[in-house]
Amino acid sequence: MPETIETQQTAPAGRVRIENVERTFSTQEGPRTVLRDLDLDVNSGEIIAIVGPSGCGKSTLLRLVGGLDSPTEGAITIDEDRIRAHDDHTAIAFQEPRLLPWRTIAQNVALGLPRGTRGRQAKERVAELLELVGLTHAADQRPREVSGGMAQRASLARALARSPRVLLLDEPFGALDALTRLKMHDLLLEIHRAQPTTIVLVTHDVEEAIYLADRVLMLRNLHATDAEPERPRAKVVALGSSSGIGALGSARTSESPHETAVKTRPTNGSIARLVSVPGTRPRDRGARAFTDLRTGLLDGLGVHKHITKENA
Numbered sequence: 356m357p358e359t360i361e362t363q364q365t366a367p368a369g370r371v372r373i374e375n376v377e378r379t380f381s382t383q384e385g386p387r388t389v390l391r392d393l394d395l396d397v398n399s400g401e402i403i404a405i406v407g408p409s410g411c412g413k414s415t416l417l418r419l420v421g422g423l424d425s426p427t428e429g430a431i432t433i434d435e436d437r438i439r440a441h442d443d444h445t446a447i448a449f450q451e452p453r454l455l456p457w458r459t460i461a462q463n464v465a466l467g468l469p470r471g472t473r474g475r476q477a478k479e480r481v482a483e484l485l486e487l488v489g490l491t492h493a494a495d496q497r498p499r500e501v502s503g504g505m506a507q508r509a510s511l512a513r514a515l516a517r518s519p520r521v522l523l524l525d526e527p528f529g530a531l532d533a534l535t536r537l538k539m540h541d542l543l544l545e546i547h548r549a550q551p552t553t554i555v556l557v558t559h560d561v562e563e564a565i566y567l568a569d570r571v572l573m574l575r576n577l578h579a580t581d582a583e584p585e586r587p588r589a590k591v592v593a594l595g596s597s598s599g600i601g602a603l604g605s606a607r608t609s610e611s612p613h614e615t616a617v618k619t620r621p622t623n624g625s626i627a628r629l630v631s632v633p634g635t636r637p638r639d640r641g642a643r644a645f646t647d648l649r650t651g652l653l654d655g656l657g658v659h660k661h662i663t664k665e666n667a
């Protein structure tokens with residue numbers, strides 16, 4: 356893997372506007388609304404992480420932004436253009452790398468190139484991408500001959516091949532071992548520095564969200580009986596008092612530019628919280644500044660911290 360990636364390329368656009376989006380599926384039991392009243396602007400070059408309980412619609416939202424599905428209500432645009440089916444402005448990578456086993460790593464990456472890219476141009480672009488993800492040495496290997504982390508890096512390179520304005524990542528590191536996952540986080544940040552594409556990242560990992568994202572969007576499960584998990588508010592206020600995480604239902608204004616801004620929607624829509632992560636990347640994973648943010652997000656997911664005398 357290269358130590359640093361030096362080429363700073365022009366930032367593509369990639370402003371995503373999600374307006375009043377609803378997605379209702381027809382099921383045997385009748386219509387089932389998975390996403391509702393979803394309004395969100397993702398800035399050009401921003402990394403936004405989407406977290407939320409299982410089934411709250413994270414992947415559905417990603418599919419909508421990628422043009423793999425359409426909203427029942429509302430609209431999604433990228434740089435003012437309405438998303439089309441299999442939109443060329445976006446590229447998506449999943450938890451499983453989904454590489455073609457009979458093709459080499461280089462050939463798999465080449466599959467992501469924009470249509471019509473051929474010959475020398477294609478070769479050079481693939482070589483550049485392989486270098487970007489540290490896979491030059493594995494160009495001629497087949498997927499079964501490389502590790503899970505390498506396969507995931509190839510999948511990332513394939514997604515980047517068409518220079519998408521928006522890169523959509525659906526739990527991309529979820530199947531990797533802990534150490535490889537940490538390395539992939541740093542690789543993603545290096546790639547983002549070199550090619551500051553807008554990134555929408557679905558993850559179950561709150562640490563990953565805080566380490567990588569500018570903002571964390573927490574969705575709620577519209578169908579859970581405990582859509583807002585049972586939680587003693589006083590505890591959250593106490594734990595969140597020195598960070599931007601406030602009690603549920605209370606929007607608050609940041610007092611310092613580094614303080615976390617929290618917007619809590621008073622609607623019964625899909626957005627439970629939208630949180631800005633303080634500080635610039637790369638972040639210190641162990642920084643105390645994130646303790647309350649982490650606790651608040653986990654609490655919002657129904658994972659409660661035990662209060663001890665030390666942290667009360």
Ligand SMILES: Nc1ncnc2c1ncn2[C@@H]1O[C@H](COP(=O)(O)OP(=O)(O)OP(=O)(O)O)[C@@H](O)[C@H]1O
Binds near residue numbers: 389407410414
């Ligand atoms: N095509 C479909 N038809 C009917 N229901 C669907 C369809 N696609 C998704 N759903 C339902 O929508 C809900 C949200 O699914 P989605 O995969 O977006 O959730 P998620 O938050 O990504 O979940 P997880 O964290 O478990 O991956 C689920 O209840 C799922 O069964």
